[in-house]
Amino acid sequence: MGDAHPTIVFYIYLLRKESWWLNTQHSALNILDEKFVGVKLGILGLGTVGTGTVQLLQDAVGRHPLLEEVEIYRVGVRSPDKPRAVELPQSAITTDLAAIVNDPAVDIVVEVMGGLEPARSLILQAIKNGKHVVTANKAAISRFGAEIFNAANEAGVYVMLEAAVGGGIPVIQPLKQALSVNRIHTVIGIVNGTTNYILTRMQTEGSDFSDVLADAQRLGYAEADPTADVDGLDAADKIAILASLGFGGRINLQDVYCEGIRQVSKTDINYAEKLGFVIKLLAIAKYQNKANSQLSVRVHPTFVPKAHPLASINGVYNAILVEGEPIGQVMFFGPGAGAGATASAVTSDILNLVAALKSNSAVPNPLLSCRHEDYCQVTPIAELVTRFYARFLTKDHPGVIGKLGTCFGNHGVSLESVVQTGFQGALAEIVVVTHDVKEGDFRQALDEIRNLEAIDSIASILRVL
Amino acid sequence: MGDAHPTIVFYIYLLRKESWWLNTQHSALNILDEKFVGVKLGILGLGTVGTGTVQLLQDAVGRHPLLEEVEIYRVGVRSPDKPRAVELPQSAITTDLAAIVNDPAVDIVVEVMGGLEPARSLILQAIKNGKHVVTANKAAISRFGAEIFNAANEAGVYVMLEAAVGGGIPVIQPLKQALSVNRIHTVIGIVNGTTNYILTRMQTEGSDFSDVLADAQRLGYAEADPTADVDGLDAADKIAILASLGFGGRINLQDVYCEGIRQVSKTDINYAEKLGFVIKLLAIAKYQNKANSQLSVRVHPTFVPKAHPLASINGVYNAILVEGEPIGQVMFFGPGAGAGATASAVTSDILNLVAALKSNSAVPNPLLSCRHEDYCQVTPIAELVTRFYARFLTKDHPGVIGKLGTCFGNHGVSLESVVQTGFQGALAEIVVVTHDVKEGDFRQALDEIRNLEAIDSIASILRVL
Numbered sequence: 001m002g003d004a005h006p007t008i009v010f011y012i013y014l015l016r017k018e019s020w021w022l023n024t025q026h027s028a029l030n031i032l033d034e035k036f037v038g039v040k041l042g043i044l045g046l047g048t049v050g051t052g053t054v055q056l057l058q059d060a061v062g063r064h065p066l067l068e069e070v071e072i073y074r075v076g077v078r079s080p081d082k083p084r085a086v087e088l089p090q091s092a093i094t095t096d097l098a099a100i101v102n103d104p105a106v107d108i109v110v111e112v113m114g115g116l117e118p119a120r121s122l123i124l125q126a127i128k129n130g131k132h133v134v135t136a137n138k139a140a141i142s143r144f145g146a147e148i149f150n151a152a153n154e155a156g157v158y159v160m161l162e163a164a165v166g167g168g169i170p171v172i173q174p175l176k177q178a179l180s181v182n183r184i185h186t187v188i189g190i191v192n193g194t195t196n197y198i199l200t201r202m203q204t205e206g207s208d209f210s211d212v213l214a215d216a217q218r219l220g221y222a223e224a225d226p227t228a229d230v231d232g233l234d235a236a237d238k239i240a241i242l243a244s245l246g247f248g249g250r251i252n253l254q255d256v257y258c259e260g261i262r263q264v265s266k267t268d269i270n271y272a273e274k275l276g277f278v279i280k281l282l283a284i285a286k287y288q289n290k291a292n293s294q295l296s297v298r299v300h301p302t303f304v305p306k307a308h309p310l311a312s313i314n315g316v317y318n319a320i321l322v323e324g325e326p327i328g329q330v331m332f333f334g335p336g337a338g339a340g341a342t343a344s345a346v347t348s349d350i351l352n353l354v355a356a357l358k359s360n361s362a363v364p365n366p367l368l369s370c371r372h373e374d375y376c377q378v379t380p381i382a383e384l385v386t387r388f389y390a391r392f393l394t395k396d397h398p399g400v401i402g403k404l405g406t407c408f409g410n411h412g413v414s415l416e417s418v419v420q421t422g423f424q425g426a427l428a429e430i431v432v433v434t435h436d437v438k439e440g441d442f443r444q445a446l447d448e449i450r451n452l453e454a455i456d457s458i459a460s461i462l463r464v465l
Numbered sequence: 466m467g468d469a470h471p472t473i474v475f476y477i478y479l480l481r482k483e484s485w486w487l488n489t490q491h492s493a494l495n496i497l498d499e500k501f502v503g504v505k506l507g508i509l510g511l512g513t514v515g516t517g518t519v520q521l522l523q524d525a526v527g528r529h530p531l532l533e534e535v536e537i538y539r540v541g542v543r544s545p546d547k548p549r550a551v552e553l554p555q556s557a558i559t560t561d562l563a564a565i566v567n568d569p570a571v572d573i574v575v576e577v578m579g580g581l582e583p584a585r586s587l588i589l590q591a592i593k594n595g596k597h598v599v600t601a602n603k604a605a606i607s608r609f610g611a612e613i614f615n616a617a618n619e620a621g622v623y624v625m626l627e628a629a630v631g632g633g634i635p636v637i638q639p640l641k642q643a644l645s646v647n648r649i650h651t652v653i654g655i656v657n658g659t660t661n662y663i664l665t666r667m668q669t670e671g672s673d674f675s676d677v678l679a680d681a682q683r684l685g686y687a688e689a690d691p692t693a694d695v696d697g698l699d700a701a702d703k704i705a706i707l708a709s710l711g712f713g714g715r716i717n718l719q720d721v722y723c724e725g726i727r728q729v730s731k732t733d734i735n736y737a738e739k740l741g742f743v744i745k746l747l748a749i750a751k752y753q754n755k756a757n758s759q760l761s762v763r764v765h766p767t768f769v770p771k772a773h774p775l776a777s778i779n780g781v782y783n784a785i786l787v788e789g790e791p792i793g794q795v796m797f798f799g800p801g802a803g804a805g806a807t808a809s810a811v812t813s814d815i816l817n818l819v820a821a822l823k824s825n826s827a828v829p830n831p832l833l834s835c836r837h838e839d840y841c842q843v844t845p846i847a848e849l850v851t852r853f854y855a856r857f858l859t860k861d862h863p864g865v866i867g868k869l870g871t872c873f874g875n876h877g878v879s880l881e882s883v884v885q886t887g888f889q890g891a892l893a894e895i896v897v898v899t900h901d902v903k904e905g906d907f908r909q910a911l912d913e914i915r916n917l918e919a920i921d922s923i924a925s926i927l928r929v930l
Contacts, residue, residue, distance in 0.1 A: 002794035010480065018720065028681065052791065055791075056646065056791060062648045063645065063646050063647065063648060064645040064646055064836075065836070066644060066831055066832075095678060105543070168792040168793065169795055170639040170642075170643035170795070171637075172645065173638075173639070173642065173643055174635040174638070174639065176636055177635075177638065177816065177817065178627065178635035178809075178810070178813035178816075179635065179809075179814060180528065180529040180813075180816070181521065181528050181529055181532060181809055181812040181813050181815075181816055182528065182809055183527045183528060257882050309798065312777050325805070326517065326521060326804070326805025326806065326808060326809055327633040327805060327806050327809040328518075328633065328799065328800045328802070328803070328805065329799060329800070330633060330634055330635070330797070330798060330799030330804055331796075331797075331798040331799065332795070332796075332797060332798075333795065333796040333797075333798065334792070334793070334794060334795030334796065335792070335793045335794070335795075338793070339791070340790070340791025340792060340793065341791065341792050341793055343791060344643075344644075344646055344647055344789075344791055344792040347641035347642070347646040348642060348644070348646050350646075351642065351643075351645070351646055351832070352642060355830050355831050355832040356830070358828065358830075358831060359824075359827065359828050359830040359831070360826060360827040360828060361822065361824035361825060361826045361827070361830060362825040362826070362827070363823065363825055364824060365820050365821070365823075365824040366531055366820050366823060366824070367531075367817065367820040369817070371529075371530070413496075426488070428579065447669075
């Protein structure tokens with residue numbers, strides 16, 4: 001550049017002018033500032049995660065030195081007079097969240113309020129105003145991801161979401177960066193701490209679901225309304241996000257099959273144990289058919305072989321297993337929730353944005369932006385090919401096992417084992433494990449079996465990993 | 466920028482001129498090119514890792530689209546006529562490695578030749594020529610890291626080393642980025658696949674070290690000269706690198722205490738099992754004394770409680786556990802070696818550099834560069850505070866246990882248990898487990914014990930996690 005000619009300099013100016021990056025206010029300023037002047041955060045929400053993030057940022061010594069350049073500029077709350085675990089200047093606190101996303105001085109909006117609205121609208125408004133966004137909001141991203149990332153790409157800003165899945169575990173960033181050189185074929189997660197805690201206690205204590213749930217609610221490991229957790233909805237949001245990153249396409253949340261753990265009984269946990277399995281609520285995304293890019297994306301309680309890396313993930317811990325070519329199998333393990341862990345993830349996103357702002361790129365870093373616009377093809381659950389475990393209660397007629405076998409055979413369902421395991425009162429209990437079968441065929445066989453005179457009920461149906 | 470004044474434009478020019486980034490040839494070119502023209506790699510070495518990397522890059526469809534902008538421009542080999550698993554144009558192959566690092570067209574030098582020299586000189590020359598470097602060379606980085614990163618910071622280039630530790634597991638990048646918002650206090654790894662394979666087989670088969678080693682050599686899991694692996698030297702290189710990243714300072718490799726697994730016997734593995742432990746070769750870096758930043762950095766076979774996340778990492782797999790505030794405990798698990806896994810890590814570094822080049826930053830991304838220049842204070846092993854397991858062979862005199870207890874007591878070593886476990890021929894076997902003690906005190910007690918007339922030998926000494 002020593003011999004740069006004024007014409008060339010002007011050419012640089014033109015290039016820069018055209019680059020989307022300069023559409024944002026602060027970046028234009030940064031280029032003109034000789035010294036980087038720090039980054040101003042507007043934080044939406046001061047609940048568990050917001051408080052944890054503020055605590056982390058206010059206590060920056062001994063952490064990455066870039067954090068010292070972050071200023072907690074505005075914090076939006078619902079009740080300004082509520083006692084808080086953190087001290088903030090009264091001038092920083094406001095109930096006017098729109099004012100934060102519209103404030104020209106705010107560089108990064110940190111959305112940690114949760115919920116769908118007004119979170120969605122505030123995120124979109126922040127993007128429209130050229131601000132980068134950090135969010136922990138899996139519900140909003142899994143539902144409005146397409147809208148949000150389209151807007152972000154258009155505005156030339158980044159939307160970061162490390163905290164949306166797996167609490168403190170760095171998994172979003174590895175999927176976007178290090179692992180993306182692989183052809184990912186499987187992402188399987190234990191991504192809901194509440195259900196993993198409940199299943200672990202059911203397993204170790206031999207307790208019933210409802211008793212453990214009640215105790216988990218008392219101890220604060222489950223919400224008063226546990227629906228989102230125990231019915232698998234939270235895990236469905238998360239696997240939609242992970243699948244999107246792992247497989248490089250968007251996911252329609254409606255395409256994610258979702259089954260919770262309410263129907264898992266201690267009887268099934270005992271049978272799993274005897275057969276060499278543990279029951280885990282898995283969130284699974286994998287190629288059902290690689291040739292035509294058909295993806296299976298689903299959440300359900302699953303028989304996991306005891307030797308599998310996910311079998312030993314217990315309590316409130318989360319783990320995400322990724323399989324790809326050529327890497328093989330990698331797994332990320334850590335705390336799936338909690339103020340500190342989630343604050344770590346939120347702050348790591350802030351750190352990445354500060355670094356991006358500071359390095360003052362001419363074009364956006366393609367590893368930080370959302371790179372896909374097409375939707376993944378998700379196969380209906382009836383097309384899934386998997387092994388099944390099923391437990392039947394039958395009248396103690398001779399020949400029941402034969403009738404079951406015939407019904408399964410009629411629908412092409414091949415069985416690995418059929419065992420009469422004992423009695424429940426006057427009813428015989430029969431446990432069936434299938435080979436790999438198409439779920440639709442299996443369900444049709446069950447419909448036929450349900451009508452058999454000898455069958456009292458189908459006590460449980462679980463998929464086997 | 467719509468109202469930018471020519472003076473301001475000239476100011477931008479001056480700023481840009483002063484920025485280190487423009488010292489590198491291609492960056493200056495990039496700024497002038499309207500369209501990004503791709504990245505040229507110079508690869509040094511075409512062994513297992515080099516071949517895996519070339520295979521991955523030659524088969525880019527379905528991976529991150531940025532990889533399609535990478536050109537394998539030059540590949541340096543020792544024997545150009547050797548049959549290869551990959552096809553490359555003859556013009557790309559050369560035996561003149563210096564010509565690659567001096568070639569003005571090369572953007573990134575990928576050093577996958579291993580060894581200390583000429584790897585070190587070639588890396589330094591590449592840096593001097595303004596090229597970014599990707600290396601898988603833990604030996605060179607752990608020894609010459611200070612020299613290499615000083616040179617890189619001065620030249621304004623990045624040196625990336627994801628493949629140097631943990632094979633395909635993304636751990637370097639999480640430590641530099643996501644986890645760096647935490648105050649890390651512990652990094653513990655199973656970072657050598659060969660020794661973990663040997664210990665796992667000793668444990669499951671009840672075999673002796675030498676038998677399993679011979680078999681591992683036959684199967685290709687151990688080298689003909691297994692020294693670097695079984696004596697812990699490879700793990701020492703790796704924990705020096707991890708500690709440096711986790712604790713934000715350089716590590717003198719000489720300060721890393723290192724003990725291998727040759728002396729681990731099947732007898733000790735059995736005792737470990739009975740006491741509720743497994744024996745793993747751990748590479749540990751943790752604050753010995755947080756107040757004065759004293760770090761303990763060491764490699765040794767260790768009793769690991771069975772419930773610990775690292776206890777179930779078996780075979781050739783690696784895992785790295787990181788503990789910090791506020792995140793708590795996170796663990797990264799995956800294949801620690803192999804062409805595919807290591808190629809994934811090398812290529813993820815290449816991807817990051819391509820993204821950095823493409824985003825054309827005005828200043829270096831502080832998350833990609835080395836940010837520390839000071840050395841960590843590492844405490845001598847004698848200052849370590851830990852629990853010990855020790856096994857003694859004694860003449861079957863009455864009162865031996867009392868004498869042992871007295872010697873330990875003389876040196877302030879508090880015991881958790883002393884058990885006479887049986888006999889080996891005419892000798893009684895006594896197993897001692899201590900509470901937390903200072904290693905120096907424990908060693909002094911052992912010196913005294915060694916001189917007791919009743920003591921035949923000290924069969925083994927192992928630390929307890």
